[in-house]
Amino acid sequence: xxxxxxxxxxxxxxxxxxxxxxxxxxxxxxxxxxxxxxxxxxxxxxxxxxxxxxxxxxxxxxxxxxxxxxxxxxxxxxxxxxxxxxxxxxxxxxxxxxxxxxxxxxxxxxxxxxxxxxxxxxxxxxxxxxxxxxxxxxxxxxxxxxxxxxxxxxxxxxxxxx
Numbered sequence: 001x002x003x004x005x006x007x008x009x010x011x012x013x014x015x016x017x018x019x020x021x022x023x024x025x026x027x028x029x030x031x032x033x034x035x036x037x038x039x040x041x042x043x044x045x046x047x048x049x050x051x052x053x054x055x056x057x058x059x060x061x062x063x064x065x066x067x068x069x070x071x072x073x074x075x076x077x078x079x080x081x082x083x084x085x086x087x088x089x090x091x092x093x094x095x096x097x098x099x100x101x102x103x104x105x106x107x108x109x110x111x112x113x114x115x116x117x118x119x120x121x122x123x124x125x126x127x128x129x130x131x132x133x134x135x136x137x138x139x140x141x142x143x144x145x146x147x148x149x150x151x152x153x154x155x156x157x158x159x160x161x162x
Contacts, residue, residue, distance in 0.1 A: 011143045012152055013071065013159040018063045019132040025056040026125050033117055042114070049117075050107045057100045064093045067135075071162045074155060075138050078146060085134055092131050099124040 029052050035045055068090060075086050099120055106117040146152050 009149070009152060010156065011139075012146060012155045013074075013139050013142065013162055015071070015132070015135045015139045015162060018066075018162070019128075019135070022056065022060055022063065022128065023125075023132070025052065025059065026121070026128065029053060029056060030118070030121055030125070033114055033121065045114075046107045050104065053100065053104055053107065057097075057104075060096060060100065064096075066161050068093070070159055071135075071139075074159060075142060078142055078155075079138060082138060082141070085138065089131060089134060089138075092127065095127060096124060096131075099127070 029049060032045060032049050032052060072086055072090055076083055079086070102120045103117055103124065106113075106120065142155075146155060
């Protein structure tokens with residue numbers, strides 16, 4: 001994403017930072033679970049994976065709360081023609097929470113297949129990537145659409161936690 005929306009205007013919101021952090025945690029989790037597949041002690045791998053998943057889940061929920069409280073209402077108001085996409089983003093948060101729960105359930109069962117855990121983690125990663133791309137597109141559209149400097153600054157202030 002470019003750093004400016006026009007001559008000497010800062011972007012209103014950049015959703016990449018949180019998303020990149022969450023994607024990195026997912027990548028770390030996938031690598032850890034792959035270690036279990038490579039013959040490492042399953043109990044140790046699953047224990048570490050549960051801790052990392054808990055950390056990811058907490059960060060993910062905090063991120064979702066900020067989006068639902070701040071970002072989605074602004075996008076809905078400013079980009080009325082994209083309301084269906086914005087609603088789908090909000091609904092996707094429930095899917096991500098469900099997938100994290102499935103991974104956690106798998107990690108709680110020491111007899112569970114690492115392959116099952118990897119498959120659900122892959123679904124979560126792919127869904128989160130698609131979700132991030134739609135949010136990025138909406139944020140870019142917002143940056144291009146809102147041109148009034150005062151309104152841009154007010155939106156930047158409102159969305160600074162996102």
